[in-house]
Amino acid sequence: xxxxxxxxxxxxxxxxxxxxxxxxxxxxxxxxxxxxxxxxxxxxxxxxxxxxxxxxxxxxxxxxxxxxxxxxxxxxxxxxxxxxxxxxxxxxxxxxxxxxxxxxxxxxxxxxxxxxxxxxxxxxxxxxxxxxxxxxxxxxxx
Amino acid sequence: xxxxxxxxxxxxxxxxxxxxxxxxxxxxxxxxxxxxxxxxxxxxxxxxxxxxxxxxxxxxxxxxxxxxxxxxxxxxxxxxxxx
Numbered sequence: 168x169x170x171x172x173x174x175x176x177x178x179x180x181x182x183x184x185x186x187x188x189x190x191x192x193x194x195x196x197x198x199x200x201x202x203x204x205x206x207x208x209x210x211x212x213x214x215x216x217x218x219x220x221x222x223x224x225x226x227x228x229x230x231x232x233x234x235x236x237x238x239x240x241x242x243x244x245x246x247x248x249x250x251x252x253x254x255x256x257x258x259x260x261x262x263x264x265x266x267x268x269x270x271x272x273x274x275x276x277x278x279x280x281x282x283x284x285x286x287x288x289x290x291x292x293x294x295x296x297x298x299x300x301x302x303x304x305x306x307x308x309x
Numbered sequence: 310x311x312x313x314x315x316x317x318x319x320x321x322x323x324x325x326x327x328x329x330x331x332x333x334x335x336x337x338x339x340x341x342x343x344x345x346x347x348x349x350x351x352x353x354x355x356x357x358x359x360x361x362x363x364x365x366x367x368x369x370x371x372x373x374x375x376x377x378x379x380x381x382x383x384x385x386x387x388x389x390x391x392x
Contacts, residue, residue: 171373175380179387187383196386200370200378230370262372277383279376 171281181268181275185242188266188277189213200224212236212245212266233258243268249281260285314347314356 177184187193189212195205199222206221206229219233234248246265250258262285267278317335321328335355338344347354 171376173373173376173380175384177384177387178391183387187386193386197379197382200375201382277380279380281372281376284372 168283168285171279171284173279173281174276176271176274176276178274181270182242184268184275184277185245188268189241189245198222203228203230212247213239213241215239218247231256234261234264237263238265314354317353317355320355 179187187197191209191211191213194210194212195208198208198210198220199205203222203224206223208220209218210220211218215236215238217233217235219231221229221231223229231252232249233252234250236245236247238244238246244265244267246263248261249264250261252258261283263280263282265278265280265282267280269276269278317331320335321331326334335344335346339346339355343358344355345358347356
């Protein structure tokens with residue numbers, strides 16, 4: 168198991184930042200990578216309970232993830248579980264995400280802790296392995 | 310094969326590995342459902358199953374990449390608001 172931590176400073180108040188990472192209207196505006204479209208979703212981190220989201224990318228690429236909001240401490244933190252669904256909609260390994268908001272001199276900081284990830288090296292190794300396999304295959308068949 | 314169906318013989322002549330090695334690779338890919346085979350007389354033709362390739366690519370993504378992208382968009386959202 169491994170953990171990932173990301174931090175970012177924003178020039179807004181802690182309350183605004185907390186709202187942006189918990190309100191459905193705000194979440195739907197930034198959830199997921201640029202260039203991918205948010206599909207069906209329940210993104211409401213203002214109350215305990217289930218959430219899910221589907222994200223559509225280029226070339227019909229679709230990803231789905233879901234979990235439960237497990238802890239709420241406005242305007243400081245929110246915690247939820249996370250798992251990707253596979254192509255048969257089966258829920259995979261469950262990990263844990265916490266958003267923590269800290270007031271700073273000129274705004275607020277968002278800390279994202281993504282814990283209990285499956286061995287990242289193995290996961291990335293698999294994905295790299297597959298990618299390079301498929302690249303080789305693609306080159307072979309060009 | 311990226312552009313359509315290919316005969317087994319063409320795959321062998323294009324590749325830098327031996328015919329039997331190609332056959333083994335094709336069998337693994339076919340068993341995994343990534344490619345499909347069609348027979349016409351004694352010839353074998355192979356083509357990619359795009360939906361299977363997409364399933365592999367679309368299953369998951371790096372978590373850090375996911376959050377990084379989200380933080381960038383959140384940044385842009387606040388910048389818009391503050392204008």
